[in-house]
Amino acid sequence: MTRRVLVASRNAKKLNELRRILDEAGIAGIEIVGLNDVAPYDEAPETGATFEENALAKARDGFAATGLPCVADDSGIAVDALNGMPGVLSARWAGKHGDDTANNILLLAQLNDVPDDRRGAQFVSACALVAEGVEEVVRGEWPGTIGRKPVGDGGFGYDPLFTPEGETRTSAELTPAEKDAASHRGRALRELLPTLAALADN
Incomplete structure (x- = not known):
């Protein structure tokens, strides 16, 4: 089933x-569906102060509205020189909301005078899973630096500005498999x- x-x-x-991560882990028996595949429901605004709060609120809404186990994430970029901003306001x-080009232009302008050795940043993602009797929230971080101009046309959001630790390419230049792995x-x-x-086993 x-x-x-x-x-x-x-x-x-x-x-x-x-889907790729489930395949890579050999987990079968799960069909991933998105919001376009279910009846529309009221989605609460993202008003949480943390990625974790926003992810959990979205997952609870999805589970309550559809009865399906629901995974939700809230993610963004935390820039050291901006005291962790844009953070939950990244999008x-x-x-x-979602104007990647404008967001990138603004971030570059704000970091214009910041020297290369102080341009550290982390991509942060909180993922929540809510199902019958289950509420789990986890966090992943991906450290790197912010460049001085967009490079690469893969990915989305701040990917063209972000060079992961140990890489010479931006995350917009990585293949989907390389990006998934890191x-x-x-x-x-x-x-x-x-x-x-x-x-999947239940």
């Missing part, structure tokens, strides 16, 4: 990332694998 699991996102790249840093969301999603495997 296949167990449907809702990922509270319309971002096809996020859905495919979890709407320039004012409009990224903040990949790290967090792997923490959920034992619980997802248990769901």
Whole structure:
């Protein structure tokens, strides 16, 4: 029997990332569906002060509305020179939600005078899984630095500005498999694998 699991996102790249991680772990019996595959429901605004709060609220909403086990993530970039900002405001840093180009331009402007040795940052992802009798929240971090101009056309968000630790390429230049293996969301999603495997077995 296949167990449907809702990922509270319309971002096809996020859905495919979890599908690839499940395949890589050899976990069968789970069908990943996104918000476009279920009846619309009211999604609470992301008003939490932390990634964990936002992820858990989204996963609870999805489970309550659909009855399906629900995985939700809240992720963003925390820049050392900006005291951890944009943080939970990453997707709407320039004012409009999801305008990657404007967000990147603003971040580069804010870091214009920051020297290379102080441009450290971490991508952060909190992933929550809510199902019958289950609430689990995990966190993944991916350290690196912010460059001086966008490079690469893969990924999304701040990927073109972010060079992971130990890399010469930005995360927008990595292959999907390379990114899954190292990224903040990949790290967090792997923490959920034992619980997802248990769901698949039920």
